[in-house]
Amino acid sequence: MKKMLCLTLALLTMMITASSVSANSLGKNGLLLKLNDAYLIYSKGEMPYVDANYRTLIPLRVISDAINGRITWDQKTKVVQIEAENFKLSAALNEKGATINNKKINSDTSMINKNGTVLVPAKWIAEGLGVSLIWDANSKVLSMDGEQFFQKGPLERMNNEEHKVTSFDPQIVPIEIGYGANEGEEQLKISFKNISKNTYTNREIQDHLLVYISPDSFIEEGINGITNSDRSGIRLIDKLEPNKTYSYFLPVGRLDQKQLQVDTPQYVFIRYFKYQ
Template structure:
């Protein structure tokens, strides 16, 4: 296997350094080498809670950084060229060029010397760090001539060798997509990949998988989500770059699982860089397809610069879009967090989307904030809105709540009595088609007006379940006056229908 140049900046190796160190490691046994030179400190490195701590001043000054100490605030500032790092004794909060970052073990004073975790060293000044468990030895390398962060471009094969195993296929109960390791057992993907899911698995190969424990963070607006695996995985995270370093025409490589073909590699160029609805987007020509969503877009230094999100079908211009990795900067503190401390949201905090962007599971206040119709009635367990445009018809929607959460929706087509059977069938088949696109074919269809006694009707029924798929009863019926009325009914479980 071809080794990377020592000048390649690598957060990845830094993470693998930490895992082998046990609680019982002898402090005196750990040695530190920088660019091949053994470092001698008056306070030897120590191991604490599975983390190796080293003298901050000794390491930073060896890397050419200027270190200043403020005794009044217990704050340390280390500066090298364009990189400024600040941290406070006893605090896990640090800042690198003003960006907040959390470290697992805070800086502490031992024998009048300040010690910090080696993971922090690697992130601070872009050094490559490796752990030799057999020799209890830390090897740190950095480029002494080039500016921090600069490295030679990789070939595509080198880039794939570096990152291929860090990109995974994600399968949920609602679909399939891709994801990228950005932390210890932490996967970055698109929000729409995990929308409405109640369980998911990550595939490292066709036969190796790990179950997802839950969602750490979710932002529908920028279409990004963080997933926590049930167990930490011994796979180093990708190195994070920035879309602001890209230029039009620059070569990029996409890795994902289009149509389920795991970890397919494609290359292209950056076609454009701009904001779309307030979200920074990278337009590129690296070929992608359904299932690529959530995969990685890399620059030729092997840095993750975007998350593949969408493309335009049928275009001859290879128009594909990735959400810029910079949109995930607000979650950087999670990237370096210990797996056991990563928070997890409730599964499927918002259920299936209904109309007007409203989702099952919302509170009444959530619905009132999003619904664009006119609120005409409110009770303890319902909200009724009128003047809602659905499929070019004005409808009235009654939202039904239980224990403060939206559990169902009943929709009335206000002008349904004007329909004849042909118009009613057009409405029925049009909306049924939309529901089939969302939930698959119905479990039951009644397409015969003549077998329903006094009130002929046509209907479609989805059984649903008690988790993420609602039961849906959609029907159009003819009343005693040969006028048409129609209702769409959506519930969390079939029990709600049977109770009617």
């Protein structure tokens, strides 16, 4: 009986460990961050998560690049600062509270360094930028919309879509990212759900995938104004019906190995939009 109990505990430990590894790579993630309808589906290091105080923490580097900000680090004081146009945030690691736009705020959580990734409370970013945080409990999506996102800097290519109906959110949500064999090679496999009440055809919905590796190195797939390439398998799905889940492939290779570019990707965004 004792041996059986030890074996059961060992198996549970292995399952928890495997689950943690999956969540930090490209497996299912319990929470999605959406900026101007673009979903963060991969982050080198840590993905967004909810801490013990039920506060959502998001990777600081992702936010900094999305608003064309600059991050500085003071090794002596352990203070991290991010500064962009009309936005400034300063906080010491693991200390509650921050200074946002030169105003000190109290908080029950803190900026942290988790496994080499600096994460910041999403609420601080929203307050500093003057935007709302929207939480969808059903799809587990945390959204922020603001004119500061993707306008300048490393991620302005997220605005490359051609013929996009900007006033319409199709409510297509990625739910799992992984790999699968397709056309004789390993490709990125994306599963998504149509959470809207609309039925779409493959002529109406497009995706735009942006893999950010460095300021000079990107991988893009989908309809955009620069490359105008579209190898996305979403085109092969004839009809997207409400409340149904679908899967398709994107031939961008493995995102966690050095196969396509000079270095491992920093993060990946995908946007689904109605194509006019």
